[in-house]
Amino acid sequence: MKTVFIINPLAGNGRALKKWHRFEKTIRFPYEPIVTQFPGHAVELAAGYRHQQNVLLIGFGGDGTLREIIVGAAGAKGIIVGSVAAGSGNDFARAYGSFKDAQAIERFLERPFFRREDLGEFTDRAESQFVSSTGIGFDAQITIAVNLSAIKQKLNQLGLGKLVYFLYVIRTFLTFEKFTLSVETDGDLTVYEDVWLATVSNQPYFGGGMKISPSSKTDDGLLELTVVHHISRLKLLLVFGTVFSGAHTRFKEVSQMSSREFRLSTDKPVCRHVDGDDAGISSPNEMVVYAVSHKKWNSINIGKERG
């Protein structure tokens, strides 16, 4: 099986390239390494293998890198996608499994079992895809603020990337303007007031290990919508503390539902993320359709090593 590593040098707050240089010294099988040069490059790279058979594409990066590879490879039967977790959040690796070391890849190549996985899609101006989750609101606003931050790169170089994130969480927590969200699903319309965030999930994790959608399964042909609404700042902190275990779903201010399709619109412009990356701002009253494309790509199936 042809094995290709697609390496995002900037993943993990710029630490992925160093990690790769250590990792490559341990590889004892033939492989091709490609380092991405710009955002979106991994989509092009993965698409370049669409007409080949027996290809293992290994994303060496985080959730954004894997999303791009899967978007490029989606629908191609001859490609299997795996990862070595080298991002900051690595929620992809938590849900789909990842190779812990080069030996794990070698074992996989001896018996390359794979699973067919779903891909999330949403439409607004153009068609877009998400692998793990996409959302609007509080969490996306933090992501955008951090990305735009002038001091981010400097602090990343000093290994203080987490500090920037923490500062923006506090600032956004104190200043966030809640919004109204309309949800149409299975013929029903529900309007939520005072919404902090809404997340559409294909797998349980987001935000670096928060189990926002405990019942999500990667291959069941369904998406889950989580809406956090009508909640005081103090209680939101409490809910935040329980989301790592998934216990937040017991709060009445956290609404969840499953469906093949959700139609969402907001009353005002709201920040949006796709698999944890900045995805711009929603237009007020514009309906965005979120749907699932069933069993659209192949993930590694490494049994017990699956995270």
Ligand SMILES: Nc1ncnc2c1ncn2[C@@H]1O[C@H](COP(=O)(O)OP(=O)(O)OP(=O)(O)O)[C@@H](O)[C@H]1O
């Ligand atoms: N050479 C590059 N220069 C600038 N950006 C890049 C380059 N290569 C990839 N990218 C972008 O970097 C973004 C972030 O990468 P990724 O999500 O893998 O890392 P991360 O944010 O550290 O990890 P996580 O999402 O798991 O927290 C990707 O969305 C991708 O578009």
